[in-house]
Amino acid sequence: MSAILSADDLNDFISPGLACIKPVETLPQNSTTSTENAYEVTTEDKIQPENQAPTQISLTDCLACSGCVTSAEAVLISLQSHAEVLNTLDAHRPPPLIVAEDGNVSVSRKVEPDEKIFVASVSPQVRASLAATYGISERKAGYMIDQLLSGPQGLRGGGKHGNGFTWVIDTDVLRQMVLTLAAQEVTETLQTSFTKSGSGKYTSPKKPILSSACPGWICYAEKTHPHVLPHLSRLKSPQALSGTLVKSILRRNLGIAPSQIWHLAVMPCFDKKLEASREELTDAAWNTGSNHPVRDVDCVITSRELLMLASSRNISLPSLPLKSLSPTYAPRFPDSTLDSFLFSRSQTSKQSSAYGTSGGYLYYILSSHQEKHPGSRIAVQRGRNSDVIEYSLLSDSNETIMKAARYYGFRNIQNLVRKMKPARASRLPGANRRGAAGSGASSSGLDYAFVEVMACPGGCTNGGGQIRLDDAREANASLHSTTSNDPAITTQKHTTHEQREWLSRVDEAYFSAESDSENEANAAAAAADNSLCDMELRTQSILQHWTKLTEVRLEDLVYTTFRKVESDVGKDKNVNDTTRVAELAGKIGGGW
Numbered sequence: 091m092s093a094i095l096s097a098d099d100l101n102d103f104i105s106p107g108l109a110c111i112k113p114v115e116t117l118p119q120n121s122t123t124s125t126e127n128a129y130e131v132t133t134e135d136k137i138q139p140e141n142q143a144p145t146q147i148s149l150t151d152c153l154a155c156s157g158c159v160t161s162a163e164a165v166l167i168s169l170q171s172h173a174e175v176l177n178t179l180d181a182h183r184p185p186p187l188i189v190a191e192d193g194n195v196s197v198s199r200k201v202e203p204d205e206k207i208f209v210a211s212v213s214p215q216v217r218a219s220l221a222a223t224y225g226i227s228e229r230k231a232g233y234m235i236d237q238l239l240s241g242p243q244g245l246r247g248g249g250k251h252g253n254g255f256t257w258v259i260d261t262d263v264l265r266q267m268v269l270t271l272a273a274q275e276v277t278e279t280l281q282t283s284f285t286k287s288g289s290g291k292y293t294s295p296k297k298p299i300l301s302s303a304c305p306g307w308i309c310y311a312e313k314t315h316p317h318v319l320p321h322l323s324r325l326k327s328p329q330a331l332s333g334t335l336v337k338s339i340l341r342r343n344l345g346i347a348p349s350q351i352w353h354l355a356v357m358p359c360f361d362k363k364l365e366a367s368r369e370e371l372t373d374a375a376w377n378t379g380s381n382h383p384v385r386d387v388d389c390v391i392t393s394r395e396l397l398m399l400a401s402s403r404n405i406s407l408p409s410l411p412l413k414s415l416s417p418t419y420a421p422r423f424p425d426s427t428l429d430s431f432l433f434s435r436s437q438t439s440k441q442s443s444a445y446g447t448s449g450g451y452l453y454y455i456l457s458s459h460q461e462k463h464p465g466s467r468i469a470v471q472r473g474r475n476s477d478v479i480e481y482s483l484l485s486d487s488n489e490t491i492m493k494a495a496r497y498y499g500f501r502n503i504q505n506l507v508r509k510m511k512p513a514r515a516s517r518l519p520g521a522n523r524r525g526a527a528g529s530g531a532s533s534s535g536l537d538y539a540f541v542e543v544m545a546c547p548g549g550c551t552n553g554g555g556q557i558r559l560d561d562a563r564e565a566n567a568s569l570h571s572t573t574s575n576d577p578a579i580t581t582q583k584h585t586t587h588e589q590r591e592w593l594s595r596v597d598e599a600y601f602s603a604e605s606d607s608e609n610e611a612n613a614a615a616a617a618a619d620n621s622l623c624d625m626e627l628r629t630q631s632i633l634q635h636w637t638k639l640t641e642v643r644l645e646d647l648v649y650t651t652f653r654k655v656e657s658d659v660g661k662d663k664n665v666n667d668t669t670r671v672a673e674l675a676g677k678i679g680g681g682w
Contacts, residue, residue: 091588111375124478125284148184149499151574153285154417170403172361172399173389173402175399178352179208179245179249179250180250180253180351181250182251182352183204183205184253185206186198186199187256187421192415193417193422194422195384195424195544195678197346200345201347201350201365202574203208203350205350206350206351207256207340207350207354207628208253208256208354209255209257209258209259209351209353210239210255210257210258211258211261211355212259212261212346213261213356213386213550214262215357215550215551215553215556215596216356216357216392217235217562218231218283218551218597219393219551219556221596221599221681222557222596223557223565228602230412230531231599232260233410233411233414235258235410236258236415238399238405239255240415241411241415243405243409243410244400245405247403249582251510255354257420259332259432262328262449263431263434264332266625267331267632267648268326268328269304269449269451269454272301272540273459273626275294275299275323276299276459276540277459279297279299280492280539292324292651293324295321295323297514297538297540298538298539298541300322300323300540301319301320301323301449301451302323302324303358303359303544304327304544306361306364306546308652310359311507311652311654313346314427315507316654317507319652320509321510322652324649324650325648326650329357329366329390330386331367331647332355332387333355333386333387334351334366334376334386334647334648335428337351337353337373337374337384337423338376338636338640338642339375339379339428339636342639343424343639344639348373349382353389354391355390357392357553358392358545358550358551358556359395359550359555360554361554362555366386366390370650370651371385371387371652373386375642375646376646378379390556392553392554393555393556414531424658427632428635443597446542447550447597448498448549452481452494452495452496452540455494455539456492456494457622460484463483463485463491465486466483466485466491467483468481468484469483477498477499477547477548478496478497478498479495479496479498480493480495481494482484493538494542496541497541497542497543498545498549500545503545506543510537522564548593551596551600552593553594558592559589576665633648
């Protein structure tokens, strides 16, 4: 288990279950055939001690069982960690990539089985956490991560083969795809008025649509509240979409098998490890020739594990150059259209405090509908606490066009799903039975079109894997010897006020890209042509290019499915534990 994981610093923990199926199943079976006399009294000295193997709990076990009800059960798993990243880099030789002077990349020969291409996706919340730790801007924190993962003074400077990550992608760019598709999904649902549409397994969600980008929330819904599953958005998260895009394009343009492309995601949340392990998020969804499904995202590490990654190689993050990489270490993506989209900051939506710290799904959808209704305005009303906010899009005559809401934190989420729970019919004679036939959302008065749901209080910048005050103090210990008055570095025990101050610093860093002096010129040039309508047109063009290039339906690239997870604790099984786990491991890509 990773040393950074502890129960006291997880704010998205729900509650442990009463039983874990794995230790029960690994108990030795009583032998039915015995040569001993059944009536003979056996004394303690006659019993031979048995050396039982320690119980091993894998992520496959957790995904197959709902004996535990927790959004962060992936924290019990050590396989997705900084150590796994280093071990994989050292276990495979670099691929035969040729990088030209202009940055174009090509393959000189066929990639051998023991060779892999390494690609990483980094969340903006991770950059914000790193920026707050070292007192730099979000953009400079991005340079720091690029230099660590791909630069000559980073991971490439050590290890067995000198491997590094060929491309480091900002998931904020992929989020723009998701935002555009989410606004389209809400519009379709409002127009169809509860009627399911779509092709095959990807049917339109019911109103109100609930965001599906938070894996902790998804795990909770699948295990405890399956009645909300028809309301979940079909869209993949930016992390999952990044893995699909990277492996589908590199497979097509460089002729490399998805199994030889290793995709790392750096995220603010431990729950993202669970998401990466879902059997729905493999190349089987978009690669018809896949015989052995390969995960779209091979490994997830958090912001704190990024610090451990650098420490394991004795790399000082503040000493890395805070500038962009040269073309030698940052080659062009092997498609000019996608290269300009993935590595251009002007393509992403402008992040402001109104968007929130979790990607701005809700506010983008409201803003998109506001553009279609000239003269309309957005009214904001705070709920029972700061993590519950209701929004109303009002016409110029104060008529409600649509309503939406934001629910952060499990305490608030529980209230939301409770309101959506279908009413039970009373069995008393003469009771009104019509209430049970109605929709849970309509019968409870929830007339939202969209609800942005996130497991962590305060949103994704407060994720369970983010850098905390103690981590920041330790990381800066060598830089601030005796002169610093920063409470994040000098204080041993932190008050609630200091904790809130630290979170506000992370939030400020998250939005610092707007005013980054190095990017002011580019931001001003992009502002003139950065309306939501223009951004949606550009994104739709990229999506069409992606589907044409891969010859895969758009639905198979950007959509996913969810399923009810039922507990199998205490149930009889026809197959032994080893066979069952092996089958499940094969479905999600094997190895776990």
